[in-house]
Amino acid sequence: MRSIGYVTPQTMHFAEPLRLQSGAALADYTLMYETYGTLNADRSNAVLVCHALNASHHVAGEYQGQPKSTGWWDNMVGPGKPLDTDKFFVIGVNNLGSCFGSTGPMHTNPASGKPYGASFPVVTVEDWVAAQARLADRLGIVQFAAVMGGSLGGMQALAWSILFPARLRHCVVIASTAKLSAQNIAFNDVARQAILSDPDYHGGDFYAHGVVPKNGLRVARMVGHITYLSNDDMAEKFGRKLRDVAAGGDYKFDFGVDFEIESYLRYQGDKFSEYFDANTYLLITKALDYFDPARGHGGDLAKALAGTRAKFFLASFTTDWRFSPERSREIVQALVCNRRSVTYAEIDAPHGHDAFLLEDPRYMDMVRAYYQQVWLETATAGKGAATAAPSIKAASGKEHA
Amino acid sequence: MRSIGYVTPQTMHFAEPLRLQSGAALADYTLMYETYGTLNADRSNAVLVCHALNASHHVAGEYQGQPKSTGWWDNMVGPGKPLDTDKFFVIGVNNLGSCFGSTGPMHTNPASGKPYGASFPVVTVEDWVAAQARLADRLGIVQFAAVMGGSLGGMQALAWSILFPARLRHCVVIASTAKLSAQNIAFNDVARQAILSDPDYHGGDFYAHGVVPKNGLRVARMVGHITYLSNDDMAEKFGRKLRDVAAGGDYKFDFGVDFEIESYLRYQGDKFSEYFDANTYLLITKALDYFDPARGHGGDLAKALAGTRAKFFLASFTTDWRFSPERSREIVQALVCNRRSVTYAEIDAPHGHDAFLLEDPRYMDMVRAYYQQVWLETATAGKGAATAAPSIKAASGKEHA
Numbered sequence: 001m002r003s004i005g006y007v008t009p010q011t012m013h014f015a016e017p018l019r020l021q022s023g024a025a026l027a028d029y030t031l032m033y034e035t036y037g038t039l040n041a042d043r044s045n046a047v048l049v050c051h052a053l054n055a056s057h058h059v060a061g062e063y064q065g066q067p068k069s070t071g072w073w074d075n076m077v078g079p080g081k082p083l084d085t086d087k088f089f090v091i092g093v094n095n096l097g098s099c100f101g102s103t104g105p106m107h108t109n110p111a112s113g114k115p116y117g118a119s120f121p122v123v124t125v126e127d128w129v130a131a132q133a134r135l136a137d138r139l140g141i142v143q144f145a146a147v148m149g150g151s152l153g154g155m156q157a158l159a160w161s162i163l164f165p166a167r168l169r170h171c172v173v174i175a176s177t178a179k180l181s182a183q184n185i186a187f188n189d190v191a192r193q194a195i196l197s198d199p200d201y202h203g204g205d206f207y208a209h210g211v212v213p214k215n216g217l218r219v220a221r222m223v224g225h226i227t228y229l230s231n232d233d234m235a236e237k238f239g240r241k242l243r244d245v246a247a248g249g250d251y252k253f254d255f256g257v258d259f260e261i262e263s264y265l266r267y268q269g270d271k272f273s274e275y276f277d278a279n280t281y282l283l284i285t286k287a288l289d290y291f292d293p294a295r296g297h298g299g300d301l302a303k304a305l306a307g308t309r310a311k312f313f314l315a316s317f318t319t320d321w322r323f324s325p326e327r328s329r330e331i332v333q334a335l336v337c338n339r340r341s342v343t344y345a346e347i348d349a350p351h352g353h354d355a356f357l358l359e360d361p362r363y364m365d366m367v368r369a370y371y372q373q374v375w376l377e378t379a380t381a382g383k384g385a386a387t388a389a390p391s392i393k394a395a396s397g398k399e400h401a
Numbered sequence: 402m403r404s405i406g407y408v409t410p411q412t413m414h415f416a417e418p419l420r421l422q423s424g425a426a427l428a429d430y431t432l433m434y435e436t437y438g439t440l441n442a443d444r445s446n447a448v449l450v451c452h453a454l455n456a457s458h459h460v461a462g463e464y465q466g467q468p469k470s471t472g473w474w475d476n477m478v479g480p481g482k483p484l485d486t487d488k489f490f491v492i493g494v495n496n497l498g499s500c501f502g503s504t505g506p507m508h509t510n511p512a513s514g515k516p517y518g519a520s521f522p523v524v525t526v527e528d529w530v531a532a533q534a535r536l537a538d539r540l541g542i543v544q545f546a547a548v549m550g551g552s553l554g555g556m557q558a559l560a561w562s563i564l565f566p567a568r569l570r571h572c573v574v575i576a577s578t579a580k581l582s583a584q585n586i587a588f589n590d591v592a593r594q595a596i597l598s599d600p601d602y603h604g605g606d607f608y609a610h611g612v613v614p615k616n617g618l619r620v621a622r623m624v625g626h627i628t629y630l631s632n633d634d635m636a637e638k639f640g641r642k643l644r645d646v647a648a649g650g651d652y653k654f655d656f657g658v659d660f661e662i663e664s665y666l667r668y669q670g671d672k673f674s675e676y677f678d679a680n681t682y683l684l685i686t687k688a689l690d691y692f693d694p695a696r697g698h699g700g701d702l703a704k705a706l707a708g709t710r711a712k713f714f715l716a717s718f719t720t721d722w723r724f725s726p727e728r729s730r731e732i733v734q735a736l737v738c739n740r741r742s743v744t745y746a747e748i749d750a751p752h753g754h755d756a757f758l759l760e761d762p763r764y765m766d767m768v769r770a771y772y773q774q775v776w777l778e779t780a781t782a783g784k785g786a787a788t789a790a791p792s793i794k795a796a797s798g799k800e801h802a
Contacts, residue, residue, distance in 0.1 A: 021654075022652075022654035023654075024654070118656075121654070122654040122655065179641065180641070181632065181635070181636055181640075182635040182636050182638075182639040182640055182641065182660070182661075182662040183627060183630075183632045183635050183636070185641070185660050185662050185663065186623075186627045186635065186662050186663075186666055187624075187627060189623070189660075189662070189663045189666060189667070190620060190623045190624045190627070190666070192656060193619065193620055193623060193667065193670070194595060194620045196656060197616035197619070197620070198616075199600055215598035215599075218594065218598070219591060219594055219595045219598070219620060222587075222590070222591045222594060223588075223591045223624055226584060226587045226588065226591070229584075231582065231584045234582070234583040234584050234587065235582055235583050235584070237583075238583040239582075239583055240580060240581070240582075240583065240586070240693065251423075251691055253422075253423035253424075253425070253522070253523040254523065255519075255593060255597060255683055255687070258690065258691075259583070259586050259590075259690070260583075261583040261586050261587050261590070262586065262587075262590045265587055265590060265591070266590070266594065269594070282656055286656070289659065289660070290652055290659075292641065
């Protein structure tokens, strides 16, 4: 399989205010994004890939001179890959409130001249979609071939199908849910409380104090990470293995590291606390908690999805206990109630929620087959042939391979 | 059902050093305990009840003048209750390292004249059992009718059956496991890291600083509490209910409390952080992590249990995802391999791990029936008749009802 090669992130500034679901507004904002592949003549082969909690616009490829900078869904997106950039024009966009380039809490609030910090408005999945729609407008994309995402990204895809039914032909929702459970919210709140109660958080204004609430972020990530892995997978990978087998393999009888799993989790926590922004973490967990499209319809998801026009592909993973298959089946059921076209794959995979990011042949083959169908439809409707027709040059982020 | 009435905790001091599994030793120590019912003439009707994470010697009854001081297993232990104190002499003992009376980190280290703090030695389930055995010696109890516990208490019962096979006729293990899984350890380590990284922890010497690592304890308790409840039960009790429905029932778009589940968990965390000791929490989670009797037998639990002589009763709860029924079945299987007598009840209950503390008629009836059998054996062997024979006066903690 060929690599997508080097990619370059781009930015686009939006001067018009964005009114948010909360009633607040962002006076202006910038979105960071990347594109891969080539937009065809009639602009019908665009696919928007929405990111989850700690990911970004950098979906695929790598940055020149940074060999470890591979995009987070590089196994999914690229030439010859399931979402084939030889056929599709793929866009990755960083969400508002993130810490990876789009306007977020660490940027200057034009109203105060200081970093937003905790005053950055709470944004929702629907707000993100509204911002993404403006980016699509500016890129001249009236209708996406597909909008796609996993986990929180899947919620965005679902929100697209509800908010802008005519603007996507396919909606691809992987390992996601139509709303968080009480247990999901509980885990998110533990993470938030760990951050909010860290003295280095300084009410969100830690930038001014030259510190970062690392301890809080670290604990937040550790607890989150447990929910990404399956119990079985953790048992198999770590079990009760001790870290320092060389040291005689006995317990240490202190509060340092005894078990491999402790070492692994602390490492994940440490790493995360060095690059992720605490305010962003708070914002993103809140967007997760708030997502509930059925809420405005008396809790009836079928009603919430009644206006959708896309065809749907959903996938879930048997050992995912964060967003279990049952949660995907609820969406499938609501779509079937509405006589929508829906393809659903329940993949028997051991890796828990993280499976949506991993290489699993059955999973990848399903997505590949689905996009081949999307491509056939696009081409049959005289909308394909990206390589044949003289194409609009991708606005940015073109391949350097 | 009659109440056990008022009870009084007692203490017993042990001047001889206790060598611990770690190689360290406690020069001397005190155990706090309570007893209920009357020890019969041949001292054959004693039942030891071992406590779990945040409980204590105060198993049943209440303290005079403190109407909210009901013991943690008062629904299980008392006159006419499943573990019937009209028949059995029941002992509850607080474990070493606890913060409820027995020698622990907040007590003075005789070697330094200062509170132990983090220098309190790491104690194991086996160390607790060794300390409990000395208490039994001093109370003149050569053999218990039963040793019983739920969760971490069940581990102590199991350890009794291995370490002192001749000293118990029955071993009652509820909602427990023969070892923690990687996921269990992971949750414990999140809790520990929350405490250890709280600046108010001061390396364990917070007593000297006049502070308590409340934030760390709070997060530790919140994450622990999630694992005590079942997903279904949480969904039913809390679901996505908002806290302030009066306020229009809309989201608040800040990081305060939106959902009932957040309010509940934060309340549990706050309450816990006001009475529980941080060093004790660290010690107890470590005792949980370390318990693994099969470890000295190449991981073969059947071998670890080969020397046991007790009859066993085990119970588990279908929605307990902390120590799932599968973990109890592993113990049952290992016992069956050894041709031990074992009764096993898998209770279809919605309340997750917490079910072992709650009133469930099927569960309570099973335990009651089992203890009736224990009592019949005790009486048939000419060992019963606590009410008929002139009994040794309970050493302490006698009923005041």
